[in-house]
Amino acid sequence: MNARAFLVRGLLAGLIAGLAAFLVANVVGEPHVESAIALEEAGAATASDGHSHSHDEADAAGAEDEVFEVSRTNQSTWGLLTGSLAIGVALGGLVSLVAAGTLGRLGRLLPGQSTALVALIGFVAVALVPFLKYPATPPAVGSGDTIGDRTALYFGFLLLSVAAAALATYAACRLRTRIGTFGGVVLGAAAYLVVVVVAALVFAPVNELGDFPADTLWSFRLSSVLTLATLWGVLGVALTGLVIRLYAQESAVAQRRELAASL
Numbered sequence: 001m002n003a004r005a006f007l008v009r010g011l012l013a014g015l016i017a018g019l020a021a022f023l024v025a026n027v028v029g030e031p032h033v034e035s036a037i038a039l040e041e042a043g044a045a046t047a048s049d050g051h052s053h054s055h056d057e058a059d060a061a062g063a064e065d066e067v068f069e070v071s072r073t074n075q076s077t078w079g080l081l082t083g084s085l086a087i088g089v090a091l092g093g094l095v096s097l098v099a100a101g102t103l104g105r106l107g108r109l110l111p112g113q114s115t116a117l118v119a120l121i122g123f124v125a126v127a128l129v130p131f132l133k134y135p136a137t138p139p140a141v142g143s144g145d146t147i148g149d150r151t152a153l154y155f156g157f158l159l160l161s162v163a164a165a166a167l168a169t170y171a172a173c174r175l176r177t178r179i180g181t182f183g184g185v186v187l188g189a190a191a192y193l194v195v196v197v198v199a200a201l202v203f204a205p206v207n208e209l210g211d212f213p214a215d216t217l218w219s220f221r222l223s224s225v226l227t228l229a230t231l232w233g234v235l236g237v238a239l240t241g242l243v244i245r246l247y248a249q250e251s252a253v254a255q256r257r258e259l260a261a262s263l
Contacts, residue, residue, distance in 0.1 A: 001111060005246060006100035007093055013238035014092020015085060021231035022084035026077070029223035084231075092235055095122055099239070106169075107176055112244035119236030125165035125192075127228045130158045133200045136224035137209075138217065150206055160199050168192035 099115040106114045134154045172188025179187075209217065 001100075001103065001243075001246060001250060003097060003100040006096040006243070009242040009246065010092040010094075010096020010099075010239055011089055012092070013096070013235050013242060014088040014090065016088075016238050017092060017231050017233075017235035018085040018088020019081075020234040021088060021227050022081045024230045025084065025223070025227045026080060028226055029220070030080075088231060088235065091231070092239065095119055095235060096239060098122070099243070106173060107181065110244075111247045112240050115243045116236055116240040119232065119239065121165055121169060123229075123232035123236070125161045126158065127232055128225075129161045129196050130154060131225060131228065133157050133203065134206060135221050138212070138220045146206075153203055153206065157199060157203050161196055164192050164195040164199075168195075 095118060099118045102114055102118055103111055104114075106117060109117065134150070134157060168188040168191045171191060172184040174184075175187055176184035178184075
């Protein structure tokens, strides 16, 4: 089992996961995105009532919108599908390479088991924990002036979470030989939890909700986390299944060779 074999299966699993994530996002998430956009447009229309513009400025703005505007139908279908598949394939390739790199380094876990563990740790460190600190926000929430700062905070926390997860996993594997598997896992998980909790307290909060409706915000964030869970869940299950099948095939070939050599 080599990195290339893992990568091919990871890309395939990512493609499947991206398609599943698109279906969930389109069915569950898009209605709440539409609601948020409607609120944003209503607010923009109210704000524009107090400003006057010349006909030339209005015509220029309308011409510019016609050139660059992408319809919501395309955004919610082909655009969403393309983005979901691209993210799924990229994520599948990355997770598969990490799984290949950790093969045989996570105690006595079989390839399928270690792959499932990598996917689970990835979901927690890359998706779930950063989401809990900086949850997704709908289009009508947040100022355009602070988008750079908000992006920097999110990715900074994301990188810290991933680094903490990697170090905690390494520590758990090292402690396993001294205090046993259970003790190593508990201490590793506790160390990761302490790091991310302290980081969550240190990192600046983001609160730009204003008077956005709480029920719409809750529904949007719930659909976002469901989409993330679908992406990572399908990826983990599909990749684990493909790796288990590959391991079984290679084990059968090795056994036949050993049998042939013993005759």
